[in-house]
Amino acid sequence: MINSLFLINPSGEMFLEKHWKSVVSRSVCDYFLEAKEKALEPEDVPPVIHTPHHYLISIYRDKLFFLSVIQTEVPPLFVIEFLHRVAEMIQDYFGECSETVVKDHMVMVYELLEEMLDNGFPLATESNVLKEMIRPPTILRSVVNTLTGTSNVGDTLLTGQLSTIPWRRAGVRYTNNEAYFDVVEEIDAILDQSGTTVFAEIQGVVEACVKLSGMPDLTLSFMNPRLLDDVSFHPCVRYKLWESERVLSFIPPDGNFTLMTYHVNAQNLVAIPVYVKQSISFFECGSDGRLDVTVGPKQTMGKTVEGVMVTVHLPKTILSINLTATQGSYTYDNGTKLLVWDIGKLNPQKLPNLRGSLSLQAGAPKPEENPSLNIDLKIQQLAISGLKVNRLDMFGEKYKPFKGVKYITKAGKFQVRT
């Protein structure tokens, strides 16, 4: 299975390596670095690279490459999924996943990796189990540790791995028992020039933050579960009960976790909250062009659309731009040709507009394709699919927990072709 792991920063420096079997020389990474040089963007590096003696499987995440070395047949997704878990674990422990953070907590990351794999096969990947073994750092603890010389390694023997519900640590105690659920929906859509929907779907996720004492057994039901086309669950959810009764019944892990993800496919159900009127044109003669974009609310279910942002990758031949925005502000990076227009809240009475002229490099031909617009937006207190949580019940514990559900809609991969 997984032989070694290298963490590589964008400039190609290997700043952490870990081997679970025999040591593999780091020169093996040269094949990867070669492929990285060839690729225009870091995302273009092939995830699987074949070298004479090894296979390299890598992911690019949070501006870091996680590169694993494989010697024999193994499902590539197995490795990819594991590498993402490593990244998530670092994020979970230290708040972010970056080169500095890993370098600052080198020993701890190393210890975590040691526990996550044994001989290249995943051993403990549940964050609840890991946290019982190796406690995440807090400022207070690090002060105490330096003063008293104690460490972050749990000194009690953990029992989590032995438990039949490995995702939950034992002996959880809170003075305030609370359970919060965030229903987050993202609209993935492609609109064509005329504003017609080419493709649209909703990707939803229920994020939970559960801080309940003991061993609570929760049941979450929806008002309209039939809406959901396709679902995937955290391992704690009982599949059978979902299939028969469409309720989520589970013993939650302690802390933050993703309870389920779902998918609403039916296109007519997908409301598109904004419309975009745009015209980008380049004149055949003369090196000039015009840009005119207006954004307005469409199907918003009476809520305000916030955090609206339009991102455009302008053609490489653009020399400079001169635009004015009636609302919000725009930034333009001439190096990457990235235009970002941060609008903010949408006001139906006064639609925001961005217009002005684009000048091309002298002698450059008229660009073939007009750049497409990527839209970002946010609507609070609304799940655009209409999904609603009906109720949350708790069994198995006596106290009364504080419960809360929050809805939010965002734009996912929302693209307007021009």
Place this chain on the structure above:
Amino acid sequence: GGFFLFDGQQSQKRSNCEPMIARGKNASDLFPAVVKNVACKNIEVKKLVYVYLVRYAEEQQDLALLSISTFQRGLKDPNQLIRASALRVLSSIRVTIIVPIMMLAIKEAASDMSPYVRKTAAHAIPKLYSLDPEQKDCLIEVIEKLLADKTTLVAGSVVMAFEEVCPERIDLIHKNYRKLCNLLIDVEEWGQVVIINMLTRYARTQFLNPNMNEDKEEKEKKKTEATAIVKRKPYVMDPDHRLLLRNTKPLLQSRNAAVVMAVAQLYFHLAPKAEVGVIAKALVRLMRSHSEVQYVVLQNVATMSIKRRGMFEPYLKSFYIRSTDPTQIKVLKLEVLTNLANETNISTILREFQTYIKSNDKDFVAATIQAIGRCATNIGEVRDTCLNGLVQLLSNRDELVVAESVVVIKKLLQMQPEQHSDIIKHMAKLTDNIQVPMARASILWLIGEYCEHVPKIAPDVLRKMAKTFTNEEDIVKLQIINLAAKLYLTNSKQTKLLTQYVLNLAKYDQNYDIRDRARFIRQLIVPTDKSGALSKYAKKLFLALKPAPVLESPFKDRDHFQLGSLSHLLNAKAGGYQVLPDWPEAAPDPSVRNVEVKESVRAVETVTARDRGPLGAPQNPRGARGALLYSGEDVKKSEKKSKPRIGSSESESEEDNDSESESSESEEEESEEESEEETKKKKKVGNERLENTPCLAVHAVFTQPPPLPVSVPQTIIPSGNLKTYELLHRITGEGLSVEYCFSRQPFSPDPHMVAVKIQFTNSATSEAKSLHVEDAKLQSGMRIKEFPEIEVLPAGETVSVVMGIDFCDSTQAANFQLCTHTRKFFVSIQPPVGELMMPIFMTENEFKKEQGQLMGMNEITEKLTLEEKCQGEHAVVQRVTTAANLSRVPCGSDKECRFAGKTVTSGSLVLVSVVTKEDGAAQLTVNCEKMVIGTMLVKDILQALTQ
């Protein structure tokens, strides 16, 4: 004697060397200093030393050996976690000398009480195998043993070991197949992937192709109808095949992409055509994930979509391309879209392609043009539309786009050149502008091939080419020679000189391929006296009608690799890849998977992983309900199923009979009654567990029911038949083995204690001295009366002593240390509930009176069916009294047996009655003030009576 580092130094060492390892620096100089710390008490230091040790042991073997004894000690620690981690580190030290030690440790751990230690043993197997492959045979034995393990914790790890050590030993799976299917949903994610992949291979060797009739039909369309009808045999799916499909399906909902992919490939390779569709939705969902996941999934979807196009058609739009997708994703999506194109959706797809052609990403545009070409060849209706579209692209400003279009147009024109001479003319003009060699070569080939359609232009093109010949790329040069030859053959008058000129140029070219080609062609086309017989046929050779190229997907036939595998992704066999076998012609014997189910084992199995959890609290009405949700239900069902099978094969071992009965078993067979019974059982399990006893303890109680030999004559207290339990194994005890039994005699120093008879056997070569009990760690209220110290136990001798334990009427274990003059062993004694009571004498009337007072909550009644061997008063009495320390109460009716006793500590009454009816039906009633004792007792007696 060595020296010890000061604490400060010690921690400095650790904090120094670890980052060094992590950064890949060599820290091996520190080895001796670090190894000394291996026995350190501080857990963090210990852990770091382990990391260091494993990393450098291979290079510094001698020094690494110094640490081995520490781990050997750890292997015998009473704490399962310490045993496990000792084994984990020991097996990671890659030093050949310790192979025998490792082997021993693995064997021992494989039969450890703790499933976690057994899991670690499974992990250690591949490590040892890679260190010394000669241990294979021994390791297979261990694998076989661990495969039989019934806990979810072990299942994934042992299958992983199986795949690494002996994937060819498919016969080891037979007996464990059903169990693996049933446990699957409770196994951790990573184990699920490994098990599913292995089971896919297994199923391919054991079951019949569910699509065999359809596949055959396709083949037989060519043959006559009559034979088709004769050959077609109704296909009946093996129930085990169905079991696998049914139990893996819910895992499509897993959050882990690897699990979803594993199930998807299982369905693709094993399911009937009509059922494969379910995986499409899940795979499309994965496309939303990280781009690497998307990349792998799309590769697999591309392969699947060739064979089962209909499956992904409803999700066509999910494969639409965004300008922000990375190029490699775009190209793969394009591949899928092309595979999905058919008459009905082609117009939508082409419209989508038109958008893509305008993209700034030129590699992607080139791929789109190729895709259009493929659509055009596959779907006749749109060929002209596509061709026109491509011709328009010829005037594109980007040369790459034009070049790619030329190449594709060339392929399309080959299909119907007559109608398109204007396109050929148009392309001929392009030679002036296009510089991309492949495109130039394509145009030249096209003109040469269809020179009769463009008789005027062709010689002119050759003239221009002759002028630039020396500056062209090699492939273009070859095509110029080719064009010259063809023109010479059709129109020698105009082109003779030009051809000579070109051939002369080629004769002195730097590239020998071109020189060779020139020489060959000159001999072939220019008639001389020496020219052989071939030149007569030159025209036929050059101007033969060439078949149009078939534009095929690069993913065609890639499904001979198991989908989802690395080999499939690379389209090349990776090391260690196990070939996915073809379906067998005839199914192998299905009875190999039958398992003898022992009653005692079943009792344990019903309490599978998640049933237990925290749901079992008796006051919780959901306990029972919740318990049904995970795999527990299925385990029961399948066992019920397999049971009659055993019966039938025992009575008449006719294979045919057996398989027929299997196929006739429909899925809906599980009757209402059964499920009711199950629920009841589950409830009991729930009630029994008042507190969160660790699963191990439950195991110990259930797996060791008192044996019940039938031959023993009936006595009130069957003292000759006392079940002995092991307290200390010979190996753990270093030669000292200790057993105990509940003697059922009153313990005279304290009547509230249970007498436990302990028997020491010294099988070591030296004598053991001063055996005594120390440091009892007891639950509150429990008391212990130690036995007098045994001063000397000579080698080979055995001695028995009696000690008293007050268990406080609970089945909690009494833990204490057993000490010799050299060592201390942690041991625990756990009483079966039946041993917590002592018999009392009662008359029939007293019994009835007492029973009348213990009604309601204090009474538990169960219906049961007595086994044949157990019908009859004697047998019942004997079994009940073996299970519990009770005495018989006289009774007028011979249909009823009554027993009475009281708990040892509190003296609460325990009344048991068994009423037998016709045909072995019976009813068991237990009345006891202590409900916990009552419920547990019912369970034990039931087990004793039904076994």
